[in-house]
Amino acid sequence: MAPSFGVSAAQQWMWLAQKRSPDFSNNVTILWDIRGEVDLDRLDDVLRTVVDGEDALRVNFAEGASGLRQEVSAPGRFMPFRHDVSATPDPQTSALRAMEDVVRLPFDLENDILFRIGTVRLAPQRVILQLTWHHIAGDGFGIVELLSNRIAELYSVSRRGEPVRGSGFASARRLVEEDERYRSSPRFGEDARFWRNYLDGAPSPANPARLGPSTALVAPEAARRETLEDAWAEMAAATGMASRVRTVSAAEAEEWGRVASRLGARLPTLLAAGTALWLARECGEDAPLLSLSAKNRRGAAGHTPGLTLNLLPLRLSVPATATFAEIAAGTAAEIRSVVAHEAHHITDIQPGQSASSDEAGSGILLNLMSFVTPLDLDGTPAHLVSGSWGISDSLAITFHPDGRPDGDLCLRSCSTPLR
DSSP: OOOOOOHHHHHHHHHHHHHHOSSSSEEEEEEEEESSOOOOHHHHHHHHHHHHHGGGSSSSEEEEETEEEEEOOOTOOOOEEEEETTSSSSSSHHHHHHHHHHHSSSSTTTTSSSSEEEEEEEEETTOOOOEEEEEEGOOHHHIIIIHHHHHHHHHOOOOOOOOOOOOOOHHHHHHHHHHHHHTSHHHHHHHHHHHHHTTTOOOBOOOGSEEEEGGGGOOOOGOOOOOGTTTTHHHHHTTTTTEEEEEEEEHHHHHHHHHHHHTTOOOOHHHHHHHHHHHHHHHHSSSSSEEEEEOOOOOGGGGEEEEOEEEEEOOOOOTTTOOOOHHHHHHHHHHHHTTTTSSHHHHHTTTTOOOOSSSOOOOOOEOOOTOOOOOOEEEEEEEEEEEEEEOOEHHHHHHHEOOTTTTEEEEEEEEEEOO
16 A cells, blocks of 8 residues: 555645535536547547556545545556447437536545546547546646646647657645645745734625625526536536526627726736626625635646645725726735735635635635636647536636637636525
């Protein structure tokens, strides 16, 4: 048996979240829509190579007398799945049902490989690459950006017969060691002082219960969609979550980007400012306290799949007399301020905070995923069409592009069902 080692603050946090919500499978899923030729046998070989070659993708977790520990399982256990629904009367519906079954199945954190990765063929020139994993094993950036692009890279060099370069991924143990070094460094104390001062006199978290009926989420049993592009609700419903998705056309999103540039801001900042303005109108809160999802990827974490996600309290201001340009500028400054201290975990900022809790500071979670880009599988493109970002008792609002150069901007809100 491989020697065990400790866990990071983020992993401990996610473990406790699962224990507190045992009826919900904290499974995360992304779907890449591949349009064109793809060699599925070769892709299966690549998936096995990637998982077997990276110990950060083969960790298991168990709690004992010395607390929560993790160990790396031996290679050779991972097997990709494959479904072909192209001959069914309704391939799209058949594909959704097959993918939901993968999402719905809980993971045994002590014994299972914590990734299920495989393909669903809908037509000769259309395949969905599905990645489902338990949230303790990775976060959005680690899987959408790092792991997905590694899969595409290995597939491409395999097709061209080129030599394979190392991934550059660090070991699971090194991620924990870096977290431990931070926690014993002077910077830990400096960050702790920042957060104490930042939250001194802070208002109560923005309350999603005060939102109007127009924002209500659909319950899982009502979450049915016609297309894969609208399949977020079904993926979320498979884990017991409720979800609503809206898209902004590529043309409109491009115009929003130009507005952000004229204001001297980036589009994610504009979206955060717009969210604050919306909350001020809907909830009557001119200084909402939100949570901001932060990648927290410095050092080895910047190039290694794994869980480093953090939630940062974010105090925004929407004075009644302020222009939107002033709100956007204030939002940008506030985000820069808190992200500079993102290494300090939410469980240290607010002890007792769980990953699925709507307690202090997490009533509404803002997730700005600006890093989504298309995959290139040796000339065959793939873009992100759907997924589910795990369980949350807070109202989570996520913005992300769909990964196409001319693709839409997606706005997704999800939570446990609001009835």
